[in-house]
Amino acid sequence: MDFKLRVWRQKNRGDKGRFETYEAKGISSEASVLEMLDVVNRGLVAVGKDAIAFDHDCREGICGSCGIVINGGVHGPFEHNTTCELRMRRFSDGDTITIEPFRVRAFPIIKDLVVDRTAFDRIMQAGGYVTVKTGQAPEANNIAVPKKIADEAMDAAQCVGCGACAATCPNGSAMLFVAAKVSQLALLPQGKAERKERVLSMVAQMDKEGFGACSNSYACEAKCPKSVSVSHIARMNREFLRAGFGS
């Protein structure tokens, strides 16, 4: 398959950036978008031009490294996939494809398609854990967790931290990311002791990083590669209110 690519190029954080056009020729329909970029980059490097920088690693949808906007859609125009999982057979031969980085205030662009998502680490540092030191754990089966609860916690815990929720949100809100962790740990007995401090400090850090507020558009759930449900946002809101009442 042949494609015409419009790719965002930006040398560094200070650069203004612009679109540049490239040809991608003879691409296998089974190749992923990232493998297509590999082919384009090989051509660029061979003639001494700068390769297009993009984050990626596992290329099987779990590490959360990749993330670009394709034809206006976060991780591409379809639902529930990461960029690395998107195969070229979903496009038509001869298509013009526009590729740009996530545009989120809290994710500054480092170069080309690479953004800085360390804000997520700082939100996790604010409370996305259970305080238990190595060696302090009780016998595992002493903590019974009903299957239904464990399954729901796992639904939330699947978040890969790619940032698609924030990138697709009209307000650049990271509510789904934060809620996934708050909800997972609020559901499980292990997380109960710190639930109040956790939700308050994670939300405070989220605001501090410059993420926007949730306006219930549900765009995040539609795009989430792991289909994390907005019901976790509802649970986080309840946790937040509860914590505010001091009970």
Add this chain to the structure above:
Amino acid sequence: MKLDPRTPSGPIEKRWSTRKFDMKLVNPANRRKYTVIIVGTGLAGSSAAASLAELGYNVECFTFHESARRAHSIAAQGGINAAKNYVNDGDSVWRLFHDTIKGGDYRARESNVYRLAEVSGNIIDQCVAQGVPFAREYGGSLDTRSFGGAQLSRTFYARGQTGQQLLLGAYSALMRNVKNGSVKVHGRKEMLDIIVIDGRARGIVVRDLVTGEVTTHLANAVIMATGGYGNVFYLSTNAVASNVSGLMKAWRKGAYLANPCYTQIHPTCIPVSGDYQSKLTLMSESLRNDGRVWVPKKKGDGRSPELIPESERDYYLERMYPSFGNLVPRDVASRRAKEMCDLGLGVGKTGLSVYLDFGDSIKRLGQPVMAEKYGNLMDMYHEITNEDPYKQPMRIYPAVHYTMGGLWVDYHLQSSIPGLFVAGEANFSDHGANRLGASALMQGLADGYFVLPYTVGDYLADTKFEAVKADAPEVAAGAKEVRVGIDRLMNVNGKVPADDFHRRLGHVMWEKVGMAREKAGLETAISEIQTIRKDFWKDLKVSGSDKDLNQEVEKAGRVADFIDFGELLARDALHREESCGGHFRVEHQTEEGETRRDDQNYAYAAAWQYAGEGAAPLLNKDELSFEYDIPSNRNYK
């Protein structure tokens, strides 16, 4: 140098506790005066960092990823073993020990393996306490499943994303310690050398991947947790950036590399479909619990699978290994799949795949139950191949997945450079010549949570440290060497991107140093790799600047190390005139095509020592002895 593995003596079940008691301790108030550098933030690195920080040491963590959570442990699917015996099927520390020793084809150290089995239960306790959402039974207790190489159910899992959940657990512990100031995580920094002063590891040299700046960092001890080297084959199930450079930098500074030829080829991966491909995707071994492996009985049977009647299918694993059936260990399953394809019985367009059929299980359990167990794997397969595994059998083929070899370490996980410790897949210690499924996560976390916190402390307490000044000659020289190395890559100025050399290398490795190895092929491979090296330093093109985020600079450096390492791997495979586990020498097999070990001559770990640029590496033998599990022929029939 005489290798001292520092293995304890006495009854095996007392060795670890006795050794812990004999270790020296660092007074809690003094711990913050010691700095420990940890390279890599996967399961081993993150768990070690969090645990050492909790003890009060000053910990500095380095990763080339943006965030600690992106490390490749995240991609492990199936599960983690532990000898809990929750299902009353006869499991015990002894049995896990025995299965691991036997699974490793009697090429691992008994003391290490026993310790691994001994702490396996603590790992599950720790992870559950962190909030890892393991699969549960209706009554709320933990669920388990079975895995290859074991006849009982001891594998704990979180759907098909166990590695992700365990890593996020370790990562959350790490983040908590960042918050309280006891760990600093340096993201997008790549370790490019080790600083050795007076024979001890005292720091590292790193390159900032965003600015290109080269800096030095000093410490009292360094832990390498940089993962495995599967990408020496170019195509593997490893993440694209996984590399051998950390190991090679340590090797050139005097750490020995042990058993590089022990590479694990995983039997259930999505087959290769074209040249554009950047990696292979694993389909968890857990699928073999409910999937049956088969090929058509007739050569070149072009019918689609549902049209081939039962009587014309060969469920060859069930036929050859009635007691283990589809759950034989990985090396056996892989070799048999290759054999079927070599006989012309393979399926799919390329003829390089076999069926993994869920038809019976779907009939027995129903699609919803199957979806609950394996949903994400089924979806992933569907997305990649455009074929629905609920409707037609998966097509699978072996691919490089895990590497048992790594830096040589003693019982304390210390390399041959004092003060340099190695954890997780980066060391060679526990899996012998073949790793059992669901044991990688166990080992990474055992090393990080329950071994290094003791052994690193013992080293620190037992060593008198001279203060190292930031401008010491070894430090300046380390930084300079790294700069020179980068300039060398930038200045070749040929026309060929680094990736092309990597692909060429991978092709040689897979064809001649892959699933079946023989003398002539290995010798050809070594000379071909030498040609690739020559071409690399003549024709390499790195475009752009090294003072900037430039993934071509990163790749070029990694490929250079892969080339050198590939040659070492082939040499190790050539020297080991026996077959064991993942190392299959065509010349050494039984009449039934199983591995034939030579315990008389090869019951040792081969620890290779760097002898200088261009010189042949030196072989040191770390002899293995078996007191508790007497080597026998592995029999899975």
